[in-house]
Amino acid sequence: MAPESVALWCALPLAAAVVLDSLELIAERRHLRDDGLFALPVLVTGRPRTLMRGPQAAPLRALFGYPTVLALPALQIVAAAVLAAAVAIRTPALEVAAGLGAIVIIVARGLLYLRNQFGLDGSNHMILAASTAIAVVLLVPDQGAQQIALYYLAGQLLLGYAASGIAKAFSPEWRSGSAIPEITSTISYGTPAVGAVLMRHRAVGLLLCWSVIAFECSAPLLLLAGTPGAVAIIAGGLAFHTGVAAIMGLNTFFWSFASAYPALLYLASQVDRLWQ
Amino acid sequence: MSFWTVAAAVGFGALFVISAAIQPIGWKTRRWVKDRDPCSYFPTWTFFAPNPAVADVRVLWREQLFDGAPGPWREIAAPRAGFLRAIWNPTKRARKVVFDCRGRLKGARESDRGELFMLSVSYLLILHHVIRLPASPLVAARQFVLVESQGADHKDGPIEVLFVSPWHDLSGASRELEPARSKVPELVGPAA
Numbered sequence: 001m002a003p004e005s006v007a008l009w010c011a012l013p014l015a016a017a018v019v020l021d022s023l024e025l026i027a028e029r030r031h032l033r034d035d036g037l038f039a040l041p042v043l044v045t046g047r048p049r050t051l052m053r054g055p056q057a058a059p060l061r062a063l064f065g066y067p068t069v070l071a072l073p074a075l076q077i078v079a080a081a082v083l084a085a086a087v088a089i090r091t092p093a094l095e096v097a098a099g100l101g102a103i104v105i106i107v108a109r110g111l112l113y114l115r116n117q118f119g120l121d122g123s124n125h126m127i128l129a130a131s132t133a134i135a136v137v138l139l140v141p142d143q144g145a146q147q148i149a150l151y152y153l154a155g156q157l158l159l160g161y162a163a164s165g166i167a168k169a170f171s172p173e174w175r176s177g178s179a180i181p182e183i184t185s186t187i188s189y190g191t192p193a194v195g196a197v198l199m200r201h202r203a204v205g206l207l208l209c210w211s212v213i214a215f216e217c218s219a220p221l222l223l224l225a226g227t228p229g230a231v232a233i234i235a236g237g238l239a240f241h242t243g244v245a246a247i248m249g250l251n252t253f254f255w256s257f258a259s260a261y262p263a264l265l266y267l268a269s270q271v272d273r274l275w276q
Numbered sequence: 277m278s279f280w281t282v283a284a285a286v287g288f289g290a291l292f293v294i295s296a297a298i299q300p301i302g303w304k305t306r307r308w309v310k311d312r313d314p315c316s317y318f319p320t321w322t323f324f325a326p327n328p329a330v331a332d333v334r335v336l337w338r339e340q341l342f343d344g345a346p347g348p349w350r351e352i353a354a355p356r357a358g359f360l361r362a363i364w365n366p367t368k369r370a371r372k373v374v375f376d377c378r379g380r381l382k383g384a385r386e387s388d389r390g391e392l393f394m395l396s397v398s399y400l401l402i403l404h405h406v407i408r409l410p411a412s413p414l415v416a417a418r419q420f421v422l423v424e425s426q427g428a429d430h431k432d433g434p435i436e437v438l439f440v441s442p443w444h445d446l447s448g449a450s451r452e453l454e455p456a457r458s459k460v461p462e463l464v465g466p467a468a
Binding site for chain 1: 278280281283285288291292295301314315316317318320321322324325326328329330331333352353355357359362363364365366367369370371372373375376397400401402404405408409426428429431
């Protein structure tokens with residue numbers, strides 16, 4: 001499959017992640033006001049060099065003020081619509097527009113994160129990584145560069161799984177099997193009814209914790225098996241992120257990580273060639 | 277090999293190497309890169325490890341009237357459960373701020389400079405929000421507490437008070453509020 005086609009397959013879940021994340025930010029826009037939890041007058045004190053001094057400070061503060069700042073998630077929704085349109089109607093012009101849309105997403109998100117890094121999670125970072133790779137694939141007319149961009153996206157996915165798997169393997173809470181029952185017992189990141197069941201059945205909690213550790217740590221090794229290994233990673237990842245969304249409420253992880261799966265399959269197809 | 281291929285190899289290679297170098301938690305490279313990454317481009321993939329969030333962090337606040345009487349405790353950014361969050365969960369950012377605040381508090385206490393916590397942006401974000409909530413003209417001051425709770429609210433799970441803020445004087449701030457934004461009902465007509 002051509003890198004452009006792979007990038008467009010990546011673009012579909014990315015567009016879903018961007019639209020969902022942006023709509024959620026707009027829905028909670030009260031926190032972007034000067035009396036909200038993300039109040040600009042307080043946030044600028046954490047960025048004195050960028051937002052208080054220098055020629056860029058005044059225009060950035062004007063952009064980050066409420067309600068102007070809502071233009072940033074709104075722009076991303078428009079850019080995500082262009083990405084989705086490029087997937088549905090495959091024309092070279094729309095592919096270029098989708099590449100530019102990916103750049104709009106990177107810039108708008110970069111500005112939002114410059115305003116406020118509080119409340120970010122891994123799904124926000126995966127959106128940036130996927131947008132970067134998709135922009136390069138759709139805008140740079142060089143197959144070598146396009147392939148490297150897709151390898152980068154797949155690499156970030158594997159790095160994400162491996163790093164969090166290794167961190168869990170070093171954690172006493174995860175090794176003992178108490179982490180998932182205790183996380184799911186919270187209201188913020190769990191479902192207390194599910195947590196109560198897991199608290200009563202410690203063996204299930206232990207099995208779940210070690211399943212997550214094994215899945216995350218083994219992801220880079222599974223890739224060595226080529227396409228069958230990538231399919232196993234994707235199946236495990238979809239099950240994992242579905243559970244995380246349903247039980248923990250971290251819904252954008254599903255879409256943002258799914259945006260890297262086509263790139264993983266592409267990388268796996270290159271591994272297949274190595275073994276032939 | 278074309279120019280674009282070399283440029284992509286160098287650019288993406290650098291991005292990936294930096295991303296990998298900031299994953300180990302104790303390494304100084306993480307802080308160094310994060311301090312120079314204002315747009316938070318580089319990810320740290322920890323995902324509830326090594327220290328998972330095993331309790332809810334809650335922010336409760338109350339106010340004191342000019343006669344000295346304290347009001348009831350109320351909550352901001354209360355956590356919400358339910359399977360609908362799998363599709364729609366807009367409050368998760370506000371919840372994460374509260375968790376981040378707890379992390380800052382823990383870090384300040386571990387470095388034995390707990391008072392610095394009150395200068396952190398996460399503390400100021402919560403304080404600013406609490407102070408700017410609609411107020412009656414009779415309110416003199418407000419304070420908030422960070423509390424850790426475990427389990428569902430209708431169960432008797434353990435509760436631990438992590439931090440109690442001092443009373444913050446509202447004598448200036450409350451008067452800046454426009455009457456229209458106050459949710460205190462106005463008395464109209466003769467009292468019964």
